[in-house]
Amino acid sequence: MEVTEETASATPETETTETPSSPREVIPPSERPQTSVEREAQLLTPVEVDHGKPLYRQVLPGVMQVPAETVLALVRKSSLWPLTFGLACCAIEMIATYMSHYDLDRFGIFPQASPRQADVMIVAGTVTKKMGPAVKLLYEQMPNPKWVISMGACATNGGPYTRYDRVMQGVDKLIPVDIYVPGCPPRPEALMDGFMALQHKIMEERGKV
Numbered sequence: 019m020e021v022t023e024e025t026a027s028a029t030p031e032t033e034t035t036e037t038p039s040s041p042r043e044v045i046p047p048s049e050r051p052q053t054s055v056e057r058e059a060q061l062l063t064p065v066e067v068d069h070g071k072p073l074y075r076q077v078l079p080g081v082m083q084v085p086a087e088t089v090l091a092l093v094r095k096s097s098l099w100p101l102t103f104g105l106a107c108c109a110i111e112m113i114a115t116y117m118s119h120y121d122l123d124r125f126g127i128f129p130q131a132s133p134r135q136a137d138v139m140i141v142a143g144t145v146t147k148k149m150g151p152a153v154k155l156l157y158e159q160m161p162n163p164k165w166v167i168s169m170g171a172c173a174t175n176g177g178p179y180t181r182y183d184r185v186m187q188g189v190d191k192l193i194p195v196d197i198y199v200p201g202c203p204p205r206p207e208a209l210m211d212g213f214m215a216l217q218h219k220i221m222e223e224r225g226k227v
């Protein structure tokens with residue numbers, strides 16, 4: 019018995035020393051000992067949590083469940099009431115957008131004559147320093163949440179009246195602006211695009227207002 023063990027342990031040493039040019043044994047990756055980097059990577063693998071299926075989804079399959087903030091945002095973006103007031107030539111394009119050819123009503127957008135019920139202000143035209151306080155007062159009279167669309171170059175940065183002392187170089191120096199519509203004047207399609215951008219923003223910012 020002793021002799022057999024000695025010979026068995028001696029055999030591989032003899033083989034390796036005697037035949038150095040023999041092909042190396044290929045160890046499959048699954049049997050290869052892990053390196054320290056692999057061991058650490060395994061330890062740092064994030065935990066996967068299976069939350070299962072909520073009970074209400076099992077009891078009421080097919081019933082749509084959405085957070086209240088999503089419902090509120092959907093309602094808000096689908097019933098925008100812009101305040102009706104214009105400051106200069108851009109207002110003509112704004113009025114044209116309300117007319118039947120472009121038909122803003124199909125977006126749920128109805129002009130509202132009072133700031134007390136309006137939630138969107140379209141600053142359409144040149145904002146002079148004389149008119150600025152009135153624009154600010156109207157904005158402050160609107161209830162929250164409220165949004166502002168700066169329509170045209172004049173309202174955005176003074177437009178053709180850049181560096182005119184009596185013209186404000188952007189209404190955003192007075193009130194916060196959410197959407198800028200470029201152009202002099204912007205076409206009704208551009209204003210509609212601005213409204214759609216505002217609707218997208220309302221959905222993106224749901225739960226914050």
Ligand code: SF4
Pocket residue numbers: 106107108109142143144169170171172173177178201202203204
């Ligand atoms: S941007 Fe052009 S069209 Fe609009 S108010 Fe100014 S000058 Fe008039």
